[in-house]
Amino acid sequence: MKNIKKYFQKSLQRQFAGLLGGFIILFFFGSAILGTYNQLITREYERLKLTLDKKEECAERLNEQFTQAFFDARGYFAFGRKEFKQSFYAQREVVQDSIKQLKLIGNEPEDEVFIEEAELFFSYYFDDLAKNAILAFENGDNEAVVLASENGGTAAIERFQNQLAQYHQSIENQIDTAYDDLKKREMISRLFYVAFILFILLILMFILRTMGRKIGKPLNEVASAAEKFSQDEKVINWKFATGRKDEIGTLSRAFEKMIYSIQEKEEHLVAQNEELQAQQDELEYQQDELESLLEKMKLREKQLEHRNQFIHGISNSLDKHEVLNSIVKSMALVMNAVRGMIVLVNDRQTYASFGLSEHGVKQFIQFIDNGIHQRLFEEKEPFTFKRELSPPEKGFHEENLFSYDIFLPVLSAKQEVEAIMVFSRFGKAFTADEMEEYKSLTKQISISLQKIHLFEESEKDRRMTQDILNNIQEGIQLVDKQGSSLMINSQMTKLLTEQQSGTHLASYESWRNQLLKQVEEPKELEAFLDNVLFQEEDQSKSITYHLKDKRKVIQVYAEALFHGSKQLGTIFVHRDITKEFEVDQMKSEFVSTVSHELRTPLSSVLGFTELMLNKELKPERQQKYLMTIYQEAKRLTSLINDFLDVQRMESGRQTYDKRYEDIVPIIQSVIDTQKVNAPNHQIVVEKETDWTIVLGDRDKLSQVFTNLISNAIKYSPNGGDIKVRLYEQEGNLKVDVADEGLGIPKEALPNLFTKFYRVDNSDRRRIGGTGLGLAIVKEIMKAHDGKVNVTSEEKVGSTFTLMFPLITLETYREVEIDTDGMNVAVIEDDINLAALLSHELSESGFQVHHFKNGKDALKSMKNEKPDAVVLDIMLEEGGMSGWDILKKMKEDPAFTSIPIIISSALEEREKGITLGATDYLVKPYQPSQLSKIILHILLKQEKSGEILIPMPDEEENEDE
Structure with a gap:
């Protein structure tokens, strides 16, 4: 026991931890008791509430089921529908199950009484009253049904419903009673908890008061001694708690020793302090001298910085306005001037100012040829004069103030004044040395202005040359002997997308590789460029190449550029011949296609006609040959009509007889006609809207759907579904014609609706066609204020979408x-x-x-x-x-x-x-x-x- 006491006496921390630990144990023990009590009463209430909720749920379910049975029986008697009778007997089984469930949970006397009443009513209603009434109703004896209701049937139902309501109300009363009991117990528990908290707080206050006495009193003694010591009082019988074994005792003993030690060394420190004070006075004097020298050095450094900035400003740009602004601001900094300006003599609208209003600048320019400025043109030397400041310049100052203005001429190489500079400085005159310095700066300004003038002249010539090149439709590029690009125009930049038009230096490898990446056969073009630039023998100076992504055909030719007898470089001209190439290709394809499409039916007509003229044929064979001739003649007529339709549409002579038509019958009629030629296809119409009316020409609309559906059949030679979908979208009626055929290459989609255009593919070439069908579709849709679009994926299929204005x-x-x-x-x-x-x-x-x-x-x-x-x-x-x-x-x-x-x-x-x-x-x-x-x-x-x-x-x- 003594060891434990000694253990706690040596440390305040241990003492406080022991008291706090006992306090925490007491708090948790009391809280656990109260918490356990609250859980017990809550669980008891939840068990009772769960039982009562189940009873209430069974009672409500019985009420709903009996009510449903009553309505099913009455519905059967009122309407005679068998589903009501079936529902009635189904409810009988459900009611019986609910009574059984209530039996399992009903353990109170009143539950047993209600269950007995429910079983009696169940037997009476389902097995006696309703059964006899249904039998009488089915036998046509409606009076017996009414008599059964009047002889107590309705009264028994109402009586049972009242009993069910009373039972339901008793359950709710039990729930309310259990809830009130729970609230009372919880109130008592809260009172105990409040009392427990007050008890705990009293114990905590006792602990704090005890620790305060043990710690606060000795600390106050130490603090009082420290305050007296700070006021230079001597140590005379000061009392410290040096006899304690804890941290306070250790602190008191250490503080006592520290006070005696400080007093012993105080005199020594005072002497050292006096010596240091003398050294500090000497250092402050030396510091003042160094700061004066530093201020002069900073001033000189600032002047040099301003001059460097001035030189940098006039030499770092070739833009005239930018350079003039830099000159004015830099000179103002060098001179320490408050305002100034520079004006070009030959172009007086070109100027720059600093600290001047627009009115003052215009006034100076207006009177630049007379007055005091004329002296600059005569003497060509800078000069200054002193003047008194006007009231607006003085601002809030009332005393007399003066301004010193300096006028500086900027002389050209011919010693003519090409610019005038004027600056004002308040309160300090310009010295002779400053005048010479500023005069030397004007020479730098003159050199800069001459350089800008030469640049502007060359830039003007360059822009004119570039504008001429940019207005040429061919792509033009100038390269030197090593092939490096010196200049290109805007048309050429479309080929070399990483470069801009104008003077632009790019190595031969750079622009060549960039161009070759876009070409279908780069090796041939690369050989041509190498031969032109680096081979001296006379070879072909032109070549034609194709661009991969842009689908363009370019012809390029090269010419050497000479100055006298010296070759400066080579000019390449790239000309876009896509249209000429396509026209030539289209002409040859059109001739080939038309000859094939016309010769095939003509061969059949001539062949079968010759057979009929030269041979005796049976009537059925004659009929078959005549039908073939008729079909081929119709095919020829359709081809000719396509040509005539295109011609009429292009000339604007095509007429339309528009009426309000439903396109569904038109589509169905086309499908019925096309099914003869599509034994391997299933054509499905999906109608997702009721508004399928359009204002249009029935025959032309039929031609549109015939072209699209026949194409869907032709270009899906392996069969598959063809879906025609009608739907509304964004205020339009849309019709999709989708197939599962060959699909269309991505690069062919932009030209798909062009006349005579056919996809360059062997599978499609074998199918045949003139390339006019889709062009006709596009023109007819345009005449009907509509559009036609296509989406496709190769080997998956294509979808053509027609868009009509919606008629609501x-x-x-x-x-x-x-x-x-x-x-x-x-x-x-x-x-x-x-x-x-x-x-x-x-x-x-x-x-x-x-x-x-x-x-x-x-x-x-x-x-x-x-x-x-x-x-x-x-x-x-x-x-x-x-x-x-x-x-x-x-x-x-x-x-x-x-x-x-x-x-x-x-x-x-x-x-x-x-x-x-x-x-x-x-x-x-x-x-x-x-x-x-x-x-x-x-x-x-x-x-x-x-x-x-x-x-x-x-x-x-x-x-x-």
């Missing part, structure tokens, strides 16, 4: 018909559906009249004849059905012309159309579909002289 329902209405004043009669007994249809038709501009039965409708229509009738088949019981109304209207001459659209849940379209209905809609359908159909029917009546296409969704309705 609103556009069609505006163009074709005005619905204002048109009446539509809606005969429908369902009030909600009738209101929905009436709203949709009113939004479309129609006046709508609603009738619930046929008798009222027929009577009203005799007084006010409608433009269209929307008719439901199943109307109110005891009255006329929709079939009766349809027959009466078709028998009455006054109603025969009125279009009737049947709107019914019955799928009897064939019967409705047979009895005279114009169209038939099966519920449910979108109300907007009804507006479209009525508009289309009225359009047909109004434009009976034209062949109109069906509105969107009509084909879908026919399928239904």
Whole structure:
């Protein structure tokens, strides 16, 4: 025990750690007890809450299941639909399972009572009441069903629902009671916790107070002694806690020794300090002398820096304005002037100023030939004069101040004044030495101005030469004897993309390699360049090469450049002959293609005609030969028509008979025709929009789709799917014609719609064609305010996309018909559906009249004849059905012309159309579909002289 006490006495840290450790143990022990208590009461509540939640969930599920069974039974009795009966018996099994689940968790007396009641009601309702009622209903005895409901069936259901609600309420009450009990326990736990915290705080305060007494008192004694010592008091019976064994005792003993040691050495230090003070005074005197010399040296260094800057400014640029600005600023720094300017005598609009207003500069230039400036032209020497500052120059100063102005002439090599400089300095006159120095600087300025003048003249000549070269359409390059590039024009820079037009030095290897990288056959061009530059024998001075990426054909020729008899270099001229090359190639290909395309059918016609003339043939063989001759003649006619179409389109004589057409039937007609020639292909139409109407010429549109679909068949010789997709995108109707064929090379895509253009590929050459089909497609689409684009990948397939302006329902209405004043009669007994249809038709501009039965409708229509009738088949019981109304209207001459659209849940379209209905809609359908159909029917009546296409969704309705 003594060892432990001694262990803690030697260290304050150990004492504090021991007290704090006991405090922490006590705090955690108490907190653990309170935390365990809180967990116990929370877990108990959660277990009870989980049980009650399960009971509540079972009760709610029973309520929903019984309610669903009641509605299924009533639905079956009301509508007679078998799915309600099947759902009712399915609910019986579900209810029985729910009662079993409640039995497993119900352990309270009131749970057992409710379960017993639920089982009794289950047996009564499903096995007795509902079973007998369904049997009676199926036997047609509706009175027995009503009697069963009146004789206690409904009362029993309501009584059980009340019991179920009471049971559900009792569960919720138990949950609330358990929650209130939990809150009470938690409140008690919080009170205990607060009391525990207060107890802990009291213990902590005791620990801090104890440690404060042990540490604070001796430290205060040490601090008091240090303060007295700092005030030069002598050590007289000062008390320190030197008897303690801890850190405070060690500190007190050390502090006591330190005080005695400092007092012993104080006198020695005072003597040394006096000696050092004397040395410091001497050093300060020497420092003042060094600072004076340093200031002079900095001033001289600054002057040299300004002059170096002046020389650098006038020699570092060839831009006249930049040099003049540099001269003015540098001279102002050298002179320590506050303002100044320089003006060229022969070009007085060229000047630079520093610290002057624009008005002052213009005033000086205006009077440069008279007054004091004239002295410069006569004496050609600098001069100065003193003047008193004007009030605006003096600013806030009130005393008399003076300005010293210096005028400096800049003389040319012919000793003529070519520039004048003027500077002003306040408060200090210019010395004779400064005047000589500034005069020498003007000579440097004169040399710089002469250099700029020579540069401007040569630059002017160079720009003129470069402008002439840049306006030449050929690429021109001047090289020296070693092949280094000296000058190129803008056309040549398009070939040498890393260089710029103008004077540009590039080595022969650099520009040659850059050019050869773009050429298809670089070795031939490299040999030509080497021969021209480095071989003396007379060889070919021109060559033609092809560029890989730009698909261009370039002809280059070379000429040597001489000055007298001395060769200075060589000029290369690169001329773009792509168009001439393509025209020659196209002519030869066109002649070859046309001869092949025309000779093939002509050979067949001549051959079969000769057979028929020279041989006796059977009638069936004659018929076969005649059919072949007919087909080949049609092929020739199609080729000739293509040539004529292209000619008419180019001359602007092509005419179009445009109407509103649905392109779906046009596409389907083309597909039906092309299927004969495509036994290995499956052509599919994917319609992703209902708005397939365009304003166009039906025959020309058919020609477009014929060319694209026939190309898709021809260029997929191995078969595969051909998809025609119709969709809307970005306010346009788009049609994709996609195949799984050979594909198109990337480099051929830009020229694909050019006349007579055919892809240079052996696989495609064997297929044949004139190269006019896609050119015709492009022209027809352009005439229809549309576009045609293509995307392709070799060996995967191609997709041609046609883009037409989208014709919407609103556009069609505006163009074709005005619905204002048109009446539509809606005969429908369902009030909600009738209101929905009436709203949709009113939004479309129609006046709508609603009738619930046929008798009222027929009577009203005799007084006010409608433009269209929307008719439901199943109307109110005891009255006329929709079939009766349809027959009466078709028998009455006054109603025969009125279009009737049947709107019914019955799928009897064939019967409705047979009895005279114009169209038939099966519920449910979108109300907007009804507006479209009525508009289309009225359009047909109004434009009976034209062949109109069906509105969107009509084909879908026919399928239904």
